[in-house]
Amino acid sequence: MSGGWLAIVGLGPGAARMLTPEVTEAIGQASDVIGYIPYVARVSPRAGLTLHASDNRVEIDRADHALRLAAAGGRVVVVSSGDPGVFAMAAAVFEALEAGPDHWRDLDIRVLPGITAMLAASAAAGAPLGHDFCAINLSDNLKPWDVIERRLALAAAADFAIAFYNPRSRARPDGLDRAFAVLRETCDDERPVLFARAVTTPDQSLRIVPLPQARGEMADMRTMVIIGSSRTRLIDRAAGPLLYTPRSIS
Helix, strand or coil: CCCCEEEEEECECCCHHHCCHHHHHHHHHCCEEEEEHHHHCCCCCCCCCEEEEECCCCHHHHHHHHHHHHHCCCEEEEEECECCCCCCHHHHHHHHHHHCCHHHHHCEEEEECCCCHHHHHHHHHEECCCCCEEEEECCCCCCCHHHHHHHHHHHHHCCCEEEEECCCCCCCCCHHHHHHHHHHHHHCCCCEEEEEECCCCCCCEEEEEEHHHCCHHHCCCCEEEEECCCCCEEECCCCCCEEECCCCCC
């Protein structure tokens, strides 16, 4: 092999200022950038760089392509939004690596972290993830709904704050309402629900409602939904409310 490498990177939640210097450096050195169409569009074209944009739901094909290019000597960057290890491309690359030819295992492969959406949304609203929390992907593309429902009920029973990834799409218009129904049955309280849309971009909007008033139509695929625990608090103030979960249980 001729010095190829593969970096799997996170572009952060949206704003260019949220990219880490390490990710910026890797993209600046790359010969190829591979990823989902809207994420590749966030990388500026330049001489010597080939952009490989592909549609959704082809993660393993994308990972195979990246590994083949790196094995041929390419300096390859696979881009994800947020952090590449959170419901993103790092796991897909390693699935392809494990199933692929042995010589791929000798490649220089790095995972470069990014600011994931749940952390950006939490910071924009205050600190709703200030105590124990979990993250659940509501997409049933890669796991059945009964698994999602069971995990929701258990997380609610354990009184975690919960961050929802991929809460709603045109193909899955009812999933978020189904999730809220599970939470209402388990929680039976008015814990706050944060709808954080397009965080860190000029389109950012934050909306906080009690769980009984939360509706699926309040979110889209650009929205991070965070459900507070029973201890999550709202501080009213003139500059806008602050949402936080106390660090201690007494």
